[in-house]
Amino acid sequence: MTDSANPIREIGVALLGLGNVGAGVIKLLEENAAAIEARLGARLNVRAIAVRAFDKRRRVEVDASLLTTDIEGTLARPDVDIVCELIGGTTDARTAVMTAIAHGRHVVTANKALLAEHGREVFAAAEAAGVDVYYEAAVCGGVPIIRVLREGLASDRVEHIHGIVNGTSNYILSTMTATGRGFADVLAEAQALGYAEADPTLDVGGGDAAHKLAVLVGLCFGTAVDVHAISTEGIDTVEPIDFRSAERFGYVVKGLVIARDHGHAIEARVHPTLVPKNWLLADVPGAKNALYVHSYALGASMYYGAGAGMLPTAMAVVSDMIEISRNMLARAAGARAMARPFAQGQRPLLPLDDIRSRYYLRLAVVDEAGVLGRIMTILGSHGISIAQVVQDESAAADGAATTHIFVITHEAREGNLRSALREIDGLPVVQRPTVVLRIAGAGNNGNAGKQ
Ligand SMILES: NC(=O)c1ccc[n+]([C@@H]2O[C@H](COP(=O)([O-])OP(=O)(O)OC[C@H]3O[C@@H](n4cnc5c(N)ncnc54)[C@H](OP(=O)(O)O)[C@@H]3O)[C@@H](O)[C@H]2O)c1
Known part of the structure; x- marks a missing residue:
């Protein structure tokens, strides 16, 4: 009154x-x-x-x-x-x-x-x-993550973050996981339901997520990064076969933003990622958003809710x-x-070749004796050690002569993996460029990403 x-x-x-x-x-x-x-x-x-x-x-x-x-x-x-x-x-x-x-x-x-x-x-x-x-x-x-980072964690030091920050991509990936349907089909449905724009490029191509990641990096690590230099991969390249094999290995495919402070440089990347099924991020449904933050004093914390909408x-x-x-x-x-974010000026991004991750590989190869051995030898010669391998003839895509080999690696340097794949993809028995997806949870702090 x-x-x-x-x-x-x-x-x-x-x-x-x-x-x-x-x-x-x-x-x-x-x-x-x-x-x-x-x-x-x-x-x-x-x-x-x-x-x-x-x-x-x-x-x-x-x-x-x-x-x-x-x-x-x-x-x-x-x-x-x-x-x-x-x-x-x-x-x-x-x-x-x-x-x-x-x-x-x-x-x-x-x-x-x-x-x-x-x-x-x-x-x-x-x-x-x-x-x-x-x-x-x-x-x-609507998730008050800026306030959390600016005020709630003002006395803490963020070490790394993993997030689902684009609702459209998460809706599409969640629906593909649940139904086994292809990207184009689910995208059309998302557009009809109003979850995706008529021009979905910024959402499904990862550009919108990269913008948000640049803002998060500014707040978490006090530094500006060149948003155009953030390694950004869209969700449109993931095929139904990868969802099925991710499931078999115990993972769910999610579009993640990932950032980590390396001191001299910032690791920041946007890409479809295999997330362990026992992570909370694996359960983020539909168009929802979530950010998992790992900070020095608090440890793991997680923020979840509606990432868009009127x-x-x-x-x-x-x-x-x-x-x-x-x-x-x-x-x-x-x-x-x-x-203020970006308070400490600008720091460089860690080159993608220098990140460390575990990887999922899908190789389409000619079904003949000795192929698996040759591939394993090349991976080994580049210091990539293997956690699991499955050769799946039932997954043959191009008729009886082709088979898929699915590989889960231990943690490796991305540059080494790319060198190995250049050799592998040059083999006459390899029929298409190898599909590579990164697996969340690796990194150089022992408990990175555990939830
Ligand atoms: N939509 C969401 O859920 C969401 C979530 C988080 C953040 N955001 C952000 O919020 C902002 C607005 O998003 P939105 O979805 O509300 O966009 P929108 O529906 O496209 O609305 C944009 C509004 O801005 C007006 N406008 C555009 N250019 C103008 C200009 N030069 N002069 C005067 N008015 C102009 C338009 O006017 P007319 O109506 O006359 O064309 C329209 O009313 C964006 O930065 C978006 O990234 C949106």
């Missing part, structure tokens, strides 16, 4: 974008207005909503007088304290965020592409201008607005240098 002598403080908000997330933000601000006001002791007041087109059908009803196509004018409004960038991409969004900061506005963004590509520039400008930039929704949607993502965005408002009310806004 307020009285006229002591009116409740209003905090002005401008939304840039009224698409999926923007509509969710409006809905949540309306539906939870009383609770937010009670928790904050102030009112979040939407003063303007910038869009591209006035006449578009919206997922929420808004007062038409709030809509504008004038982003510049919106950012310059003196009654706007917090600018919420929900347009996406790295061009207009970058200009809008940099302009907002230059005007002294605090910023909330859900845009991982922007932060992965231009994060250092954005955070440096924010620090110089004394404003806050919050971005909880940029990684794992309301889960809006929840993260509005919570960021509340946090900034609290900072403003406490006159602490912009004074949170410790909260």
